[in-house]
Amino acid sequence: EVQLVESGGGLVQPGGSLRLSCAASGFTFSSYAMNWVRQAPGKGLEWVSGITGSGGSTYYVDSVKGRFTISRDSSKNTLYLQMNSLRAEDTAIYYCAKGRTSTSSCLTDWGQGTLVTVSS
Amino acid sequence: EIVLTQSPGTLSLSPGERATLSCRASQSVSSNYLAWYQQKPGLAPRLLISDASSRATGIPDRFSGSGSGTDFTLTISRLEPEDFAVYYCQQYGYSSGTFGQGTKVEIK
Numbered sequence: 001e002v003q004l005v006e007s008g009g010g011l012v013q014p015g016g017s018l019r020l021s022c023a024a025s026g027f028t029f030s031s032y033a034m035n036w037v038r039q040a041p042g043k044g045l046e047w048v049s050g051i052t053g054s055g056g057s058t059y060y061v062d063s064v065k066g067r068f069t070i071s072r073d074s075s076k077n078t079l080y081l082q083m084n085s086l087r088a089e090d091t092a093i094y095y096c097a098k099g100r101t102s103t104s105s106c107l108t109d110w111g112q113g114t115l116v117t118v119s120s
Numbered sequence: 121e122i123v124l125t126q127s128p129g130t131l132s133l134s135p136g137e138r139a140t141l142s143c144r145a146s147q148s149v150s151s152n153y154l155a156w157y158q159q160k161p162g163l164a165p166r167l168l169i170s171d172a173s174s175r176a177t178g179i180p181d182r183f184s185g186s187g188s189g190t191d192f193t194l195t196i197s198r199l200e201p202e203d204f205a206v207y208y209c210q211q212y213g214y215s216s217g218t219f220g221q222g223t224k225v226e227i228k
Contacts, residue, residue, distance in 0.1 A: 035217060037165075045157075045165065045208050047217035059215045062121070095164055105217035106155050107210075108176065110164035 002026040002109040004096045009114030016086050016118070022079040022096030022111055029077040030054070033099030035107060036070060036081050038092035038116075048094070049081065053102030064090075086118045122147055122211050124220035132228040139196040141223045143209035148189045150213030156185055156194045157208045159222075165208065169194065199225070 008020040022034070035050040049070040050059045058070050069082040079096055093115050097107035123146040133139055143154070152172040157165040167176045169185035172192055182197045196203055204227050209220040 037217070037219075044206075044222045045159075045210075045219040047210070047219060050215075050217060057215075061216070100170065105210075105212040106153065106167070106170050107157075107165075107212075107217070108167050110166070112164055 002098060004098065004109060004111035006094065006096050006111045006114040009094065009116045011117045011119065012086055013120050014087060014118055017082070017084045018086065018116060020081040020083065020094055020096075020114060020116070024077045024079065024096075024098070027098070029072075030074040031102055033101065033103055033105065034072060034079045035097045035099060035105050036079075037095045037097055037107070037110075038090075039095070039113075040089075040092040046092075047105065050099070050105045051079070053099075057103075059105075083116070086116075088118050090116060091118045092116060121216075122149065122214060122218050124209055124211060124218055126207075126209055126220035126223045128223060129221075130224045130226060132226050133199055134228045135199050135201055137199050139199055139203070139225055141194040141207055141225075143187075143192040143194070143220050145190040145192075145211060149192075149211045152188050153211055153213040154185075154187070154192050155210045155212060157210065158203075158205050159208065160205045168207075196225075
């Protein structure tokens with residue numbers, strides 16, 4: 001059974017940094033792309049970033065380019081999202097999601113999410 | 121950047137009725153890489169349909185997807201009580217995963 005467990009969310013001041021983690025189990029981690037999707041309170045879903053199974057390619061939505069960095073550690077079966085220069089509009093639940101293939105952002109399995117609040 | 125526009129914003133129907141949800145893309149979706157997700161309050165989304173028309177594992181056959189190019193449809197043939205939720209379309213080509221703004225299916 002695929003399990004994705006996010007952690008690292010919390011309250012941070014504008015301009016601050018936070019690193020999210022997603023511990024994966026139940027599948028061969030390095031064989032699948034992984035993604036981050038966020039949902040602001042009461043709003044819709046926004047795809048944020050993706051990384052291929054090999055880790056060789058990364059992708060971002062324009063609003064986070066240069067501020068967020070996605071990475072993965074296959075020895076720990078863990079996905080990360082380093083978030084710098086945080087803004088109020090980054091406040092959201094952040095979901096980790098598994099891609100359908102090594103390069104896909106069709107999202108077959110999701111974690112329960114971790115809440116990030118950017119506020120002074 | 122592809123923009124996905126879903127309509128209607130809200131669909132008010134009764135159990136047993138047919139639901140038809142639309143998703144229109146601002147440009148042709150690569151290889152019909154179009155998915156549909158269901159989200160219930162307080163829960164993570166769940167994949168229903170991929171590649172425009174392929175049901176995900178365990179999804180009941182009352183859910184069906186159709187369309188190609190820029191126009192896609194999710195149909196729920198007979199609404200069950202557990203189907204009242206928010207539905208999102210997503211394109212996953214072009215090295216991104218843009219979502220539509222969602223359609224809420226509510227009980228009439």
